[in-house]
Amino acid sequence: MLGRLIEWSVRNVFLVLVMTLAIVAGGIYALMNTPLDAQPDLSDVQVIVFTEYPGQAPQVVEDQVTYPLTSALLATPKSKDVRGFSFFGASFIYVIFEEGTDLYWARSRVLENLNVASKNLPAGVAPALGPDASGVGWVYQYVLQSDRHSLDELRAMQDWYLRYQLTTAPGVAEVASVGGFVRQYSITVDPLRLREFDIPISRVSEVIAESNRDVGGRVIEMAETEYMIRGRGYLRGIEDIESLVLRAEGGAPVLIGDVARVELVPDERRGIADLDGEGDVVGGIVIARFGENALAVIGG
DSSP states (O other): OHHHHHHHHHHTHHHHHHHHHHHHHHHHHHHHHSOOOSSOOOOOOEEEEEEEOTTOOHHHHIIIIIHHHHHHHTTOTTEEEEEEEEETTEEEEEEEEOTTOOHHHHHHHHHHHHHHHGGGSOTTOOOEEOOSOOTTOEEEEEEEOOSSSOHHHHHHHIIIIIHHHHHTSTTEEEEEEEESOOEEEEEEEOHHHHHHHTOOHHHHHHHHHHHSSOEEEEEEEETTEEEEEEEOOOOOSHHHHHTOEEEEETTEEEEHHHHEEEEEEEOOOSOOOBSTTSOBOEEEEEEEOTTOOHHHHHHO
16 A cells, blocks of 8 residues: 555656645644634633622621522522632622533523522622633733822823723723722811711711712703703812811801811722832733633734
């Protein structure tokens, strides 16, 4: 057999060369077009349920949030494991599905069960689904550096501008912010001043909540032109908060600035991000969608 093949090849040199060139061309084409994946996704199909319960101890979170949700999610079709974790002020539940289950079908089934289970949770507690990503979806990480901006300014740029631009990239499920400082307004109340004016501390939070909103009205017609009436009341700075009226008697108002100190301060942090051991930095983590090629997401 081998001798016949060699004899045929000697008699048909041109055909052998053509076949060799075709095989080489096919190999080059396959090499250039074969999709490569830096991290093949072999993880299970899973759906993450995240619930915030601010200020509560892990045992309280376990009893009032994690356990009720876990019990309800056990009945999810095609689920093979449900794992619940309780932390300070937060609950995480991982629903693991059978191999081959469509991720978005699984998310819809979990969401249906959450709509029923949410009725048994404490008031104000609302569970939410995590991003449609997998355990190997961490495809890209970057750092913001500047000699002219502070850490809180860089974090604001990351949270309110850059993060949204990257989220629109094909294959990206989420862009998580790390490091820096998140700005917040802090109101430090003087209890002696509150006692002096006979104002409960609950009144301070009520006034702030009631004052930080816009109010819609209706339209009025004047000279065949309609004008829309609205009340603009969003708080825009420290001065606006300090000028809120807590109480008014005899024409003398008591303002928040009279009983409290209003400041723009960083929010409490549970961790930091460091670059090459040189100090605190602001950055982001790009998470790819489940089943996406990491190289394709980065290249896109």
